[in-house]
Amino acid sequence: MRKFLLLLSALTMAIGLTACSSKDDAKTEKNDTPKETAKEAEAPKVDVKKELVKFYIELGNKINAKDADLNAYEKKASNPDAKPEELPTVEEKAAASESAAAVASELNSTQIPAGLKDQQADLEAIVKDYAASYQAKADELKKDTPNFEAADTTFAQAEEKLGKVFESAKLLAPSLGKQVN
Template identity: 30%
Template sequence: MKKFLLTTIAAGLFLAACGEETPKEETTAPAEETKQEETSNVKADLMKLYMSIPNTINANDADLNAFEGAIGDETADLAALKDPAVASAQATATAVEGIEVPESLVDQKEALETALADLKVIYEDKAAAITADDTAKLEETNVKYEEVDAQFNALLEEQGLIPSSIYNEVSM
């Protein structure tokens, strides 16, 4: 009887120990799934944000693009295009400033805000260059796009996404 009692107690302890391990495994699996979902959300939200940037710019920079496209065209009336181009550049800077970084991108927020701020400065500099009739400075602002593209591409590549160029998407 003592052996049966000891065997029953041992079996009970064994089952209790096994029963405690199962919830640990169950809590680990959802944590891993949550981490995968968070990574997936970061990628998706980063892509949504990145794709919204050229859309925001293109919604505001038509007159600026017309002005820049007319530079060097001897038949173009740059004087008539100047004021709308300045207004367009200023509106674009304001629109870029209004782009908000989603909460899910908390780890990338500082880098994204820096890149967006640099992008805003590009359009402020474009407005100033046009106002000052300084086409050399206007061309310099386009070179600054390389730096902004590099900032965004570093974030995209960090998430395993393909790099791109905002400049190529908005300079038409």
């Protein structure tokens, strides 16, 4: 009987210790939660690489939606073997100018996603350069002999800046020029 009581009291003590230790663990877990973890739970972590790529694709899609007439004009105008009847017409030139102006307008209304707030200033400057490039083309197309050198230089500068933003996020530099032409 004594052995039984001793065994029963040992079992009771073991259960009591187990119950107390699990309560202490629960308190420790609650108290060990740092404030940073609570902040992280409030604001989910943004995948900057994914957001940058998504922004880049959307930017290209916006341009492609508006620049068809400009691309057609540039293709015809850049053909060195073109016969006079194969050169762009006045109507095509006017349509290309309108197309370039529409791209510039679309780019000027582009918003940088909230997930890219650390890159926002750089991306706004880049989009502004792209818009300026298209606006320069629109303005040049209103002249008798358009010259796109300045517009192409501005576009190349924007490409370089975009590449730096991508490289800072450990991504390969993209080429928007390849995507939109």
